[in-house]
């Protein structure tokens with residue numbers, strides 16, 4: 030289904046030992062289909078799960094497994110291979126591999142290449158949930174993140190070992206889209222889908238010169254609209270007042286108030302996906318003054334009326350699209366977000382902790398995604414990257430739903 034622009038990126042795919050190694054075959058195939066040149070390096074234990082010949086067949090190149098291989102070194106030696114790579118993607122990344130990378134070891138070919146290369150490294154961890162949750166693995170994760178390594182997943186769910194929790198490797202299609210997004214060759218996996226995004230804050234007038242507003246910059250919603258358009262979706266962005274430029278290929282409608290935003294959303298009858306990224310004012314002034322209000326006494330009272338819930342209106346439609354909402358919370362993030370998700374009938378909620386320099390009016394954010402039976406932690410990253418991962422998660426949930434039908 031995914032149709033991609035050709036990319037000539039040189040990608041080194043590292044495969045470490047784990048049951049998820051077989052899924053890396055699909056990852057390599059997707060990257061090759063997108064036009065990337067892929068070389069595969071396997072750790073010794075990965076070869077126990079999948080034969081190197083399988084990766085040779087899908088990548089079209091011999092697979093390297095050992096550092097001290099005289100014949101292979103006489104061709105492209107390991108330093109040349111490290112320089113050749115424009116991106117390194119390791120999937121699955123085992124707990125052991127993460128520990129060795131965090132420690133800066135070079136005790137096999139893959140770890141040596143990571144040390145000898147300046148290419149960006151992306152890891153898709155895969156391990157038993159207890160191993161992922163262990164403080165040692167979490168500390169290694171933190172070290173790697175601090176060093177600029179990008180983590181793709183892991184996902185939560187049922188594991189090959191029979192346990193349930195976070196540690197399952199992200200689906201290969203989702204890894205491929207994340208990797209391709211970095212190559213500048215977007216996967217057009219949203220082609221044919223109609224998406225409506227609300228973004229920014231609304232302004233509720235008090236009088237002709239004053240209004241009630243909030244700190245939302247609109248960046249997250251604009252990033253989602255931009256990313257979805259890049260991936261081929263037909264995107265309408267309904268934006269509260271924002272100085273941000275209209276992303277390429279996006280139809281933008283500017284609104285001021287929650288009522289205007291609701292009317293704009295309601296006017297669109299069919300959509301496949303609705304994303305409520307706007308910080309809609311929960312209340313509006315009951316009776317905005319027609320003329321500028323003059324100051325009078327020491328206190329002043331404004332009567333406020335509850336605004337309609339725009340997202341709820343979409344979720345209640347008879348022919349409802351997939352609905353993604355946001356929640357900004359200052360405490361008890363998971364509990365509040367999950368309650369909100371269920372109450373409003375969202376298919377996916379993106380919860381962000383506000384404060385700690387995250388959330389409103391910042392280029393970076395960290396999100397916790399929750400859906401029925403799933404959860405994904407997206408560590409602090411720029412909003413464009415997060416937007417890509419939200420859309421990947423949407424695609425994954427859709428595909429899983431489709432497969433279970």
Ligand code: CTP
Pocket residue numbers: 227287305306307308309310311336337338339340341353354355356357369
């Ligand atoms: N939303 C909406 N229309 C509203 C209010 C919210 O579409 N009138 C959407 C937002 O775009 C967001 C989600 O609903 O996707 C936020 O839910 P909400 O319960 O309003 O969150 P908070 O405002 O944080 O709620 P609370 O004050 O109850 O925490």
